[in-house]
Structure formats: C-alpha cells, structure tokens
Amino acid sequence: MYMRLQHKLTSLKGIFRTIFTIKSLKLRVGMGILLTLIAISFLEPIITHCRLGNINPYEMGLFEKLLPPSLKHPLGTDHYGRDFLSIFLIGLKNSLVVGFLGGSLSILIAIVVSFFAAYKGGLADIILNSFTNTFLVIPSWVILASVAVYTPKLNIITVSLLIAVFNWAGAARNLRSQVLSLKERAYVDLAKVSGASDIEIIFKELMPNVLPYIIVGAANAVIGSIFFETSIGIIGLGATQYVSLGIIIYWFLTMGLIVQGYYNIILPPVIALVLIFVALNLINVGLDEIFNPRLKKITGL
Amino acid sequence: MRTVLEVKDLRVYYKSIWGNYKSVDGVSFKVYENEVFSIAGESGCGKSTLVDGILRLIKPPGYIPSGEIIFEGVNLLKLPEEQLREIRFKKLAYIPQGAMNSLNPVIRIEEQMIDAILDHGDIDKDEARDLALCMLKEVGLPVEVAKMYPHELSGGMKQRVIIATAIALKPKLVIADEPTTALDVIVQKGILQLLKRLKEEYNMTVIVVSHDMAAHAQIADRIAIMYAGKIVEIGSIYDIFEDPLHPYTKGLISAVPSIGKEYVKGIPGLAPSPLNWPSGCRFHPRCNYAMDICSKIEPDLKEVKPGRWVACHLYGDRQ
Amino acid sequence: MNEFLLELKNVTKIFKVGGGLGLFSKEVIKAVDSISFSIPSDKPSIVALVGESGSGKTTIARIILGLLEPTSGEVLYRGRSVSNWLKEDKLKYYKEVQPVFQDPYSIYNPFYRIDRVLELVIKKFNLASSQEEARDLMIKAMKDLGLRPEDLLGRYPHQLSGGERQRFMLARILLIKPRLIVADEPVSMLDASLRAIFLDQLASLKDKLGASCLYITHDLNIASYIADRIIVLCHGKIVEDGSKEEVIRNPLHPYTKTLIDSIPIPDPRRRWKEPVDLTTLESFKKLKAEKGCIFSSRCPYAKEICKARMPTLTEVKPGRKVACFLYD
Numbered sequence: 001m002y003m004r005l006q007h008k009l010t011s012l013k014g015i016f017r018t019i020f021t022i023k024s025l026k027l028r029v030g031m032g033i034l035l036t037l038i039a040i041s042f043l044e045p046i047i048t049h050c051r052l053g054n055i056n057p058y059e060m061g062l063f064e065k066l067l068p069p070s071l072k073h074p075l076g077t078d079h080y081g082r083d084f085l086s087i088f089l090i091g092l093k094n095s096l097v098v099g100f101l102g103g104s105l106s107i108l109i110a111i112v113v114s115f116f117a118a119y120k121g122g123l124a125d126i127i128l129n130s131f132t133n134t135f136l137v138i139p140s141w142v143i144l145a146s147v148a149v150y151t152p153k154l155n156i157i158t159v160s161l162l163i164a165v166f167n168w169a170g171a172a173r174n175l176r177s178q179v180l181s182l183k184e185r186a187y188v189d190l191a192k193v194s195g196a197s198d199i200e201i202i203f204k205e206l207m208p209n210v211l212p213y214i215i216v217g218a219a220n221a222v223i224g225s226i227f228f229e230t231s232i233g234i235i236g237l238g239a240t241q242y243v244s245l246g247i248i249i250y251w252f253l254t255m256g257l258i259v260q261g262y263y264n265i266i267l268p269p270v271i272a273l274v275l276i277f278v279a280l281n282l283i284n285v286g287l288d289e290i291f292n293p294r295l296k297k298i299t300g301l
Numbered sequence: 302m303r304t305v306l307e308v309k310d311l312r313v314y315y316k317s318i319w320g321n322y323k324s325v326d327g328v329s330f331k332v333y334e335n336e337v338f339s340i341a342g343e344s345g346c347g348k349s350t351l352v353d354g355i356l357r358l359i360k361p362p363g364y365i366p367s368g369e370i371i372f373e374g375v376n377l378l379k380l381p382e383e384q385l386r387e388i389r390f391k392k393l394a395y396i397p398q399g400a401m402n403s404l405n406p407v408i409r410i411e412e413q414m415i416d417a418i419l420d421h422g423d424i425d426k427d428e429a430r431d432l433a434l435c436m437l438k439e440v441g442l443p444v445e446v447a448k449m450y451p452h453e454l455s456g457g458m459k460q461r462v463i464i465a466t467a468i469a470l471k472p473k474l475v476i477a478d479e480p481t482t483a484l485d486v487i488v489q490k491g492i493l494q495l496l497k498r499l500k501e502e503y504n505m506t507v508i509v510v511s512h513d514m515a516a517h518a519q520i521a522d523r524i525a526i527m528y529a530g531k532i533v534e535i536g537s538i539y540d541i542f543e544d545p546l547h548p549y550t551k552g553l554i555s556a557v558p559s560i561g562k563e564y565v566k567g568i569p570g571l572a573p574s575p576l577n578w579p580s581g582c583r584f585h586p587r588c589n590y591a592m593d594i595c596s597k598i599e600p601d602l603k604e605v606k607p608g609r610w611v612a613c614h615l616y617g618d619r620q
Numbered sequence: 621m622n623e624f625l626l627e628l629k630n631v632t633k634i635f636k637v638g639g640g641l642g643l644f645s646k647e648v649i650k651a652v653d654s655i656s657f658s659i660p661s662d663k664p665s666i667v668a669l670v671g672e673s674g675s676g677k678t679t680i681a682r683i684i685l686g687l688l689e690p691t692s693g694e695v696l697y698r699g700r701s702v703s704n705w706l707k708e709d710k711l712k713y714y715k716e717v718q719p720v721f722q723d724p725y726s727i728y729n730p731f732y733r734i735d736r737v738l739e740l741v742i743k744k745f746n747l748a749s750s751q752e753e754a755r756d757l758m759i760k761a762m763k764d765l766g767l768r769p770e771d772l773l774g775r776y777p778h779q780l781s782g783g784e785r786q787r788f789m790l791a792r793i794l795l796i797k798p799r800l801i802v803a804d805e806p807v808s809m810l811d812a813s814l815r816a817i818f819l820d821q822l823a824s825l826k827d828k829l830g831a832s833c834l835y836i837t838h839d840l841n842i843a844s845y846i847a848d849r850i851i852v853l854c855h856g857k858i859v860e861d862g863s864k865e866e867v868i869r870n871p872l873h874p875y876t877k878t879l880i881d882s883i884p885i886p887d888p889r890r891r892w893k894e895p896v897d898l899t900t901l902e903s904f905k906k907l908k909a910e911k912g913c914i915f916s917s918r919c920p921y922a923k924e925i926c927k928a929r930m931p932t933l934t935e936v937k938p939g940r941k942v943a944c945f946l947y948d
Contacts, residue, residue: 441898567816
C-alpha cells in the first residue's frame with residue numbers, strides 16, 4: 001500500500017487527491033487544524049480591513065489602551081493601543097511563516113548535505129558526517145539564542161535562516177542513513193549499467209524512495225522551527241522587526257498582564273500555540289502511520 | 302511401527318480484510334518412530350505454517366479452525382499452555398528457519414544454551430553446563446566455542462549450536478524448518494549427516510521441512526509433498542523419486558537439475574494464492590493431465606498402495 | 621579481432637575493514653587473489669564460476685561489470701581495459717556487457733512500473749526512434765520469452781511474482797543484445813519449478829544473441845546443467861579450470877573433489893557415502909589458511925610444501941588448469 005502511495009505522489013494532481021483521501025484520521029485532523037490556522041492568519045488583512053477600515057494594525061495609539069473585548073475589538077486592545085485581534089492574527093501568521101520557512105530551509109540543507117555525503121562516500125562522507133554530528137551535539141538552542149542577541153536585524157528572513165542553520169543536522173543524519181542503505185540496492189547497480197549518470201541516479205532512483213523520510217523530516221523540521229522561534233521570543237531575545245506568538249507571550253509576561261487578568265490577550269496565543277503543536281504532531285504521527293504500516297491497526301495481513 | 306505424531310485434517314487460516322488466507326487447508330499425515338519424515342514444497346505451499354500450527358505457534362490474525370495433532374497420544378491442540386510448555390523442548394524440539402541468525406549477539410554461546418536448557422529441564426545450573434558442553438562435543442564443535450559470541454562463528458557452526466541446544470534434553474521428535482538454507486554445500490552435507498546420525502544415536506524422530514528436493518533425497522525415509530495448502534502425495538523416498546504419482550510431484554522431480562541429468566523441465570504457470578485457491582483440484586490449472594472432473598471436485602488423499610497416498614483423480618477409483 | 625572476449629590477468633581485490641575509509645584499521649580482506657582466466661571470443665560459451673560464500677565470485681562479477689575497481693591486475697574486454705572502456709566509451713561497454721542479478725526483489729525500483737526497466741535501456745542505448753517503435757520492441761522481446769505483455773506491462777514490481785520478475789529481466793537483455801552476460805546466481809531465489817524455465821531461456825540466449833555468459837553460482841548441479849566450462853573458486857583463488865565434463869567426471873583439485881562429493885544428488889539411491897568430518901570442517905571463522913595453499917588447512921592430501929607456498933594455476937592438459945602441488 002505504501003508503494004501505491006508513492007506512485008500517487010508522482011503528479012501534483014495525485015498529491016492533492018491523496019491528501020484528501022488519506023486514510024489516517026490523525027493526519028486528516030492534524031492537517032485540518034493547521035490549514036484552518038493558516039487560512040485565518042492569512043486572511044488577517046481582509047478581517048482588519050472589514051472591521052476597522054484602512055488602518056495599519058501596527059500603528060500605536062490608534063485606539064484606547066487595554067480595552068476589554070467588544071464588538072469592535074473582539075479581542076480587545078493591547079497595551080500599545082492596537083486592535084489585538086489583528087496583532088494576534090499577524091503574530092500567528094508570522095510564527096507559521098517562520099516555522100515553514102525555517103523548516104523548509106533546514107530540510108533543504110539536510111537533503112543536499114546527506115545526499116552528497118552518502119552517495120559520494122569516502123572522504124566527502126567522513127567530512128560531512130563529522131560536520132553533521134558536530135551540529136547535532138552542540139546545544140543549538142543556546143547558541144541560537146546567543147546569536148540572536150547580537151544579530152542586528154531580526155526579521156523573518158534572518159530568523160528563518162538562523163533556525164535553519166541549527167536545525168538541519170537531525171534530518172541530515174536520518175536521510176544519510178537511508179541513502180546509504182538504498183544506494184546498495186540492485187536497482188541502483190542496474191541503473192549504472194544502463195548508463196545512468198550519478199545525478200540521474202540520485203534524482204530518479206534514490207530520491208523517490210527517500211521521499212517518505214524527507215516528508216517526515218520536513219514535518220519535524222517545521223515543528224523544531226516554530227519551537228525555536230517561539231522560545232527565543234518568549235525569553236525576549238526574539239525578533240524586533242515583527243510580531244510573533246512568542247513575542248506576544250513575552251509582552252504579557254513582562255507587562256504583568258496575567259496578574260491583571262487580561263485573558264483576552266493571554267489566551268489566544270497560548271491556545272494557538274497548543275493547537276499548532278497538536279496539529280503538527282498529529283501530522284507527524286499520521287505520516288508515520290501511513291509510511292509505516294506496522295503501526296496501523298490491522299485485522300488482517 | 303509406532304506412530305509418534307498424527308495430524309488429522311489440520312487447518313491454519315489467517316484473517317484479513319480481503320478474506321481468509323487458507324495457508325494450511327486440511328492436512329493429514331502420520332509420522333513413525335525413528336524415521337526421517339520430509340515435508341517438501343515450494344514457497345507459498347504452507348509447509349512452514351504447517352509446522353507453526355503443529356507447534357501451536359500461530360498468533361493472531363492466524364487461527365486454527367479445526368484439526369487434531371496427536372503427539373504421543375495427546376491432542377496438542379487441546380492442551381493448556383503450561384502442559385504444552387512441558388512438552389516443548391523436552392519431548393518436542395523445534396529448529397526454526399534461520400534460527401542461527403537469531404542467536405542473541407551479546408550473550409555467550411554457553412549461556413544461551415544453559416538458559417534454554419534450564420527453562421525446560423529440571424536440572425540445576427551445573428548439570429546444565431555439563432550437558433551443554435557435552436552436546437557441543439556431540440555436534441563436533443570444539444569446547445572453546447562455549448565461551449564465544451555468535452558473531453565469531455560461521456553459519457554452519459551456529460546451526461550446529463542450535464541443533465545441540467535443541468536436542469540437549471533428548472526430545473522424542475525434532476522438527477527442523479529449512480535447516481540448511483543459506484549454508485554452503487560442504488557444510489550442508491555435514492549438517493544433514495549430523496541430523497541423521499543424532500537421530501540414530503538418540504532414537505529420535507525427525508521431521509525436515511525444506512524446498513530442496515536433493516536434500517530430502519539424501520536423508521529422508523518418507524516424504525510428503527505439499528501444494529497449495531494440502532498434501533498431494535506421501536510415500537517412501539525411493540517411491541517418490543523413482544515413481545512419482547501426482548503430476549505435481551512428477552514436475553517437481555524433473556525440475557531439479559543434477560549432475561549427469563540432460564534435461565530439466567519446469568512447471569508452467571504460477572503458484573495460486575491462499576486467498577483464492579482454484580476450484581476442485583488446486584493443481585488443475587497447471588496440470589498436463591487435467592480432466593473435466595479436476596476443476597470441479599477436489600480429490601481426497603487416498604492410500605492407493607500400502608504406504609502410498611495420492612490426492613489425484615488419475616488414481617481415483619483404481620485399487 | 622582480439623582472440624579473447626574477456627581476459628582477467630592477476631586481478632586482486634583487497635577490502636579494508638573498519639570505518640574511516642579503513643585508514644584506522646589494520647584488518648584487510650583479500651576477497652580475490654591474483655585471478656586469471658579468459659573467455660574466448662570465437663564461439664559463444666557459458667562459463668560457470670563456481671564457489672561457496674566468501675570465494676570472491678560476486679566480487680569478480682562486480683569488477684567485470686565496472687561496479688568495483690580491482691586493487692591490482694587487469695580486466696580486458698576485447699583487448700581493452702575495462703577502466704578505459706568506462707572512461708571513454710561507457711555506453712558502448714554496457715551495450716556489450718550486461719548483468720543478470722540474483723535478487724528478483726531488489727532489482728526493481730519499487731517506485732516505478734516495470735516498463736521503465738525496458739524504457740530506460742531503449743532510451744539510453746537508442747534502440748528505437750519513436751514511442752511506438754519502443755513499445756513494439758518491448759512487446760516482441762517479451763513474447764520471445766513466453767511472457768504475456770498484456771498481463772505484465774503497466775504493472776508495479778510488487779504485483780509480479782519472483783519468477784516473472786527474473787524473466788522480465790531477460791527481456792531487458794534481449795533488447796540490449798550484449799555479447800557478454802554476467803549472471804550472478806540468478807535462480808537461487810526462485811522455486812525449483814521456475815528455475816528450469818529460466819535456465820533454459822538464459823541458455824537459449826547463447827544461440828539467439830551469440831552471447832557468452834559468465835554464470836556465477838555455488839550450485840554445481842546447476843553449473844553442470846548449463847555450462848560448457850567450469851572454473852572453481854576457493855577463498856578468492858582459482859583452483860581448477862576445465863570443461864564441464866572433465867571437471868565433473870575427473871576433478872583434479874582436492875577442493876573440487878570435496879565439493880562434488882558434497883552435492884546432494886536428488887536420487888535416494890545415490891546417497892553420500894563418506895561422512896564429513898565435522899571437527900575439521902570449521903575451526904572458527906578462519907577457514908582460509910594463513911600461509912601457503914588456501915585449502916591446506918582442510919586438505920586430506922596436504923603436504924609440507926602446501927603449507928609453505930602458494931601453488932600456481934598451471935595448465936596440465938590443453939584447456940585444463942589446476943592449482944595444486946599434487947600436479948606439479
């Protein structure tokens with residue numbers, strides 16, 4: 001069944017069809033939650049525009065500070081006098097963007113490093129493998145946080161890059177061992193004696209069979225990215241040039257909003273974060289269920 | 302001749318969402334004391350499942366819907382688990398396929414053997430150790446092997462350790478599933494001869510399950526041919542090789558190349574699937590002698606001559 | 621026109637054991653030691669390379685196929701070294717030298733349909749100028765082998781049985797039309813009833829394509845059925861080389877004799893007479909003698925000289941070679 005899945009993934013149409021007929025409930029629920037969150041966060045401009053007209057949601061002092069929830073401001077306003085629903089949705093969007101961007105970049109680095117190392121073997125493998133292992137061992141979070149302090153411009157791109165630089169090693173190790181084992185298969189030998197070049201072998205023979213691991217690695221990378229980004233935000237070392245869920249949490253922690261009971265500000269980012277992690281983990285486990293049939297509950301063979 | 306094991310109409314099915322896999326579908330045979338009884342067949346015929354069934358090693362989704370397994374007068378299928386444990390290893394030993402590869406790589410040979418012996422025998426640790434060393438000598442292994450780890454031994458040596466462990470408590474019946482697959486030819490000969498010698502020395506009965514007809518020819522006394530979950534022929538090893546009755550047996554014998562043999566012939570067609578056995582005689586789609594009745598009615602395994610059983614309509618009502 | 625299709629001259633392959641490119645390990649494995657043999661080009665023939673596990677037979681196959689480089693020695697195909705072929709005329713080399721592998725399960729990339737196996741070679745070797753022509757070629761090759769294109773084309777490997785998969789590989793050979801087929805135990809994972817069909821079809825390629833075949837196996841029964849000539853390998857060295865009839869009926873080397881004695885004959889009236897002495901059979905993993913003749917630790921005829929020096933492969937009769945001090 002897993003083989004059939006891989007064939008469906010060869011075309012874009014196939015990918016969409018597969019996603020919507022996926023048997024794993026966990027995967028469907030996870031993807032549903034995630035897609036909903038993505039959707040509403042990207043619809044933020046429309047939501048803001050409809051409700052409050054053509055304003056810049058970042059502009060401070062537009063409204064009265066710390067207003068309680070009302071029809072005009074469903075989540076009230078924050079301590080800078082901004083509509084909090086807009087700020088929250090922007091933060092949600094940015095958290096997700098950094099997560100996906102950082103995750104994609106890190107899996108890309110992982111793919112390049114692992115494929116090159118595993119396929120070439122020999123000296124290249126030794127060097128790249130040591131490199132990978134080093135990155136695995138260093139306490140990336142600590143270093144990331146420290147680097148974040150000294151980086152002048154922490155915008156979405158730089159943060160994503162920083163995260164990618166520290167997040168790729170785990171996936172790379174995983175992919176490398178997959179490629180190492182797959183390149184010994186007889187069909188790789190057969191491709192060689194049919195005149196296929198190294199590039200052709202990597203992309204046409206190995207890549208499709210490594211795809212499940214890449215997908216799972218990507219899901220993990222995204223989780224890791226969001227975690228990184230949010231956590232440095234929470235401790236205050238986060239971005240200065242954009243809002244994210246971590247940063248919102250930092251605000252209400254440092255502004256004592258909890259003690260003062262501003263639940264309209266506290267609850268949404270926390271709930272959103274919980275939902276994101278639940279969704280991503282459901283996706284992760286769901287993917288595992290699809291790719292690893294032994295986990296599926298089977299009544300027969 | 303005393304009967305050591307009698308299997309009556311044993312069935313082993315596996316449940317699945319597509320239906321029942323009828324891997325063993327009504328198998329009956331007898332095994333006599335002190336003989337080497339072979340079960341031959343190609344992949345998918347059910348011979349390994351048959352052995353698992355006899356030893357009650359079938360786990361869900363597999364189940365045994367019917368049948369009797371009479372060992373030393375007791376129906377194994379009706380025994381509770383504790384009594385079954387008493388019989389296993391002490392009276393009924395099993396050498397599974399690929400057993401030599403499932404030795405624990407981090408425990409010394411000696412310890413593994415002693416563990417197995419202590420688990421099933423009522424002797425103390427020192428006696429078990431002596432027994433283990435004695436058995437290693439029996440199978441021709443030097444005593445240094447006891448203190449070694451499995452990866453330090455070759456395939457043939459590991460298999461001999463397995464055999465030594467299996468017969469340590471001098472069981473009455475030993476069932477070996479593909480005991481020589483993956484071993485080199487010279488070692489194969491050694492192992493098969495060893496099995497035969499041990500059988501004589503300890504007055505055991507041996508059942509050998511294998512797809513290798515040549516191996517059977519060398520050590521078996523009687524042989525049963527399995528196809529599509531059923532036994533299609535039983536007879537003495539000489540009869541089967543010199544005068545095979547069932548068309549599948551004939552095909553199998555002529556398919557084995559041998560030094561000096563000019564001509565081998567395969568059996569066209571594909572082995573059927575346990576989900577959907579062909580109607581009537583299961584071999585009829587591939588059979589050169591198929592008649593009308595063959596696709597409609599399944600032939601029973603009948604004793605057409607003393608000691609010769611065939612399930613084929615060609616030998617239907619002749620007596 | 622070179623007189624030899626394939627020539628191996630003192631080919632040796634040493635593997636270093638241990639990680640780190642073997643830079644940090646001292647242990648080496650000499651998989652293949654100074655192997656020399658040749659396959660003539662005048663008449664197509666089937667040469668069986670017989671050896672047990674660890675004899676180096678698969679290593680030799682991979683070296684000939686260019687998948688492995690020898691540590692020393694030369695492999696010449698039609699007079700030109702294989703490494704030269706691969707550097708300058710790789711595609712031309714593979715148009716003439718092709719493998720048949722052992723495991724019907726791993727020779728197919730599970731991601732693609734089996735058609736791709738044939739389509740890839742048609743494309744790479746430029747065997748057809750259009751899609752229709754390619755399709756026709758594929759169908760014809762399959763029918764030639766008694767396979768039904770309607771049943772098999774368009775399927776995925778997991779939908780075929782092991783026997784079908786191996787036979788489909790022969791269709792690939794038929795398309796390429798190589799001059800040398802290197803078959804590495806192609807039937808060892810097939811059921812007995814399928815082996816005969818496959819072997820006959822492989823042998824028929826000799827006539828259909830005029831191709832020679834190097835058939836690698838551990839099974840002397842099969843070797844005696846299909847081969848014209850038999851080369852016996854033991855622990856990486858050739859111990860005997862001769863025509864099938866000669867080697868089987870009159871084996872010279874003690875290892876060959878032991879091998880032949882150990883084959884299970886599928887005839888209950890011809891059972892083994894001599895028992896194998898288990899205690900000398902294997903003394904731990906190192907069966908190979910450290911010094912001298914590789915078989916000297918197990919040889920019933922071993923003399924002093926056998927333990928001291930390595931015998932060379934010498935021609936005792938035209939076309940008959942053996943490496944043993946008994947015949948010096």
